[in-house]
Amino acid sequence: MFITSRRTKGEVVFDLLNNLGMLLICFVTLYPIWYVLINSFNDGKDAMLGGIYWFPRVFSLENYKAVFNNVGIMTAMWLTVAKTVVGVVAHVFFTAMVAYAFSRRELIFGKTYILLGTITMIFPGGLIPTYLLIRNLHLLDNFLVYIIPVLFSFFDLIIFMTFFREIPDGLEEAARIDGANDWTIFLKVVLPVSLPVLATIALFHGVYQWNDYFAGIIYVNKESLQPIQTFLYRVVAQSSSNIMTTALQGSAVTKTVTSQSVKLATMVVTTLPIVFAYPFLQRFFVKGMMIGSIKG
Amino acid sequence: MDMQQTTQPAAMTQKETPPSERRKWLKKLYTQRHIQIMALLGIAWMIIFNYVPMYGIIIAFKDYDIIRTISEAPWAGLTHFKEFLSDENFGYVMKNTLGISLIKLLLFPLPIIFAIFLNEVRSLRFKKAIQTISYLPHFLSWVVLGGILATWLADVGIINHILMALHVIDQPISYLAEPKYFWTIVITSDLWKELGWSAIIYLAAITSISPEMYEAATIDGAGRFQQMWYVTLPAIKGTISILFILAVSGVLNSNFDQILVLRNSLNDSASNVIDYYVYYTGISQGRFSYSAAVGLFKSVIALVLLLIANQVSKKLNDTSLF
Numbered sequence: 111m112f113i114t115s116r117r118t119k120g121e122v123v124f125d126l127l128n129n130l131g132m133l134l135i136c137f138v139t140l141y142p143i144w145y146v147l148i149n150s151f152n153d154g155k156d157a158m159l160g161g162i163y164w165f166p167r168v169f170s171l172e173n174y175k176a177v178f179n180n181v182g183i184m185t186a187m188w189l190t191v192a193k194t195v196v197g198v199v200a201h202v203f204f205t206a207m208v209a210y211a212f213s214r215r216e217l218i219f220g221k222t223y224i225l226l227g228t229i230t231m232i233f234p235g236g237l238i239p240t241y242l243l244i245r246n247l248h249l250l251d252n253f254l255v256y257i258i259p260v261l262f263s264f265f266d267l268i269i270f271m272t273f274f275r276e277i278p279d280g281l282e283e284a285a286r287i288d289g290a291n292d293w294t295i296f297l298k299v300v301l302p303v304s305l306p307v308l309a310t311i312a313l314f315h316g317v318y319q320w321n322d323y324f325a326g327i328i329y330v331n332k333e334s335l336q337p338i339q340t341f342l343y344r345v346v347a348q349s350s351s352n353i354m355t356t357a358l359q360g361s362a363v364t365k366t367v368t369s370q371s372v373k374l375a376t377m378v379v380t381t382l383p384i385v386f387a388y389p390f391l392q393r394f395f396v397k398g399m400m401i402g403s404i405k406g
Numbered sequence: 407m408d409m410q411q412t413t414q415p416a417a418m419t420q421k422e423t424p425p426s427e428r429r430k431w432l433k434k435l436y437t438q439r440h441i442q443i444m445a446l447l448g449i450a451w452m453i454i455f456n457y458v459p460m461y462g463i464i465i466a467f468k469d470y471d472i473i474r475t476i477s478e479a480p481w482a483g484l485t486h487f488k489e490f491l492s493d494e495n496f497g498y499v500m501k502n503t504l505g506i507s508l509i510k511l512l513l514f515p516l517p518i519i520f521a522i523f524l525n526e527v528r529s530l531r532f533k534k535a536i537q538t539i540s541y542l543p544h545f546l547s548w549v550v551l552g553g554i555l556a557t558w559l560a561d562v563g564i565i566n567h568i569l570m571a572l573h574v575i576d577q578p579i580s581y582l583a584e585p586k587y588f589w590t591i592v593i594t595s596d597l598w599k600e601l602g603w604s605a606i607i608y609l610a611a612i613t614s615i616s617p618e619m620y621e622a623a624t625i626d627g628a629g630r631f632q633q634m635w636y637v638t639l640p641a642i643k644g645t646i647s648i649l650f651i652l653a654v655s656g657v658l659n660s661n662f663d664q665i666l667v668l669r670n671s672l673n674d675s676a677s678n679v680i681d682y683y684v685y686y687t688g689i690s691q692g693r694f695s696y697s698a699a700v701g702l703f704k705s706v707i708a709l710v711l712l713l714i715a716n717q718v719s720k721k722l723n724d725t726s727l728f
Contacts, residue, residue, distance in 0.1 A: 235459025
């Protein structure tokens, strides 16, 4: 912004090419998503002929009707909403609480605690020992398997801790003089002024909870406990369209929809909540990433 | 913070004996009991979910089965490691893991280049819009992206459509069913998903560069490319080093979420990586000790690579993780 006028010819050419390159990147990023979107709004049988590139050819909402009328998909959807909401609240609260304690410099054993945490980042337990642990804890086929094993993250703790240490001591002192104990200070003083970092971690963990399909594969057999991403995985990766076909038999609209078109509509419905949420949270997470990168 | 300490001695003086160091310490521990409870809840979680699995790794040196507990299982020494190293799958599993990772490592500069060029965009509004758009794919799940890819790469998909219209190919190709396309699909889709997101950290580092640096460079007659090379790049060198160290140490980590979605039995010879191999032998076949050994083999190499990369970076440009 500091040089507003007087660009040389080379500069003008550079800016032009640079902007064009950026536009190209935007197109390449958005078009695959757009392609899925328009095909999901197209009549399923017609879409099988291919050639739908810019707009739906035979506009139809039947695919979405099929999705929303499908009991299996909707169960998986609500389970995903539940595990995301519960998971985010629990993870953010628990990790922030531990981080607040770790951030207090007078904490006895504080250095040892942080060392214990750092070791967990360097030496991971690995898939198999973790699986055996979860099994021994009787968390298999249990809703809590989505919550408790990811209740805490030392990486997130570092981001919280860095933020909490920046909070002016005066705020806490004032509360302490009024007779508040550490729990009250954490809840009433620290959390309210930490909104940006809370939003950042909530977004990251929310995306994780919403998008994770692996826990649903490895720890869960019950269909009623299957998240939407695991459901989609079974449809997409194992390309077992018969899952979709069986799922479709329940619905009345099988004339114009195909398993492929319903799959696309399910993908759109699955992705929409995140796509809508994240631009609002963007200003927070860029800051949160910076805190993480400085420390991490 | 020191409020307590200044108020406590007043109460202490009423007692005859001056408090010993130990009593002082206990007093301090008592006054901070609330935050100790908070901290210990976290420590308890880490012991259960991090340290117990760390202990559980010893099954790699044992013959563990579901009937016995870990401590009851008989020792097996290095049998499982030897078995993996001489397994017929070892060669191609390592080849796939390292091959995919090394190509990803070669592409490591792309987000940096993207960030530097994005920084040169003059219109702030345009810049913001590009950022928002380029972060978007990061928020799609690998399952959804797998679905997008399956749609694009299907026999009747857009890729075959275009290539056939251009007469590059005569017959539609089933890309996901052929091993020779697998690496390209994995690397391209990873780039598409993460390019913008990986650039965030560099952009954040670039924003902290003082505008005066650029003004000074302009006065000295530096063009845009020279500004990138002599101002922007040196300023983010530290960030680049740190991220490169992490990338090197993660070279045996495949993006498991991605591989699991895109792999199938037809492309197995190009898609079977260590992480999948551990999952398959451990969870599907129930060979817990063997798969734990493979997992440990991976972790140990990752740790060694981390230490080497860290040392090299420390020597070369004085930046290191620890």
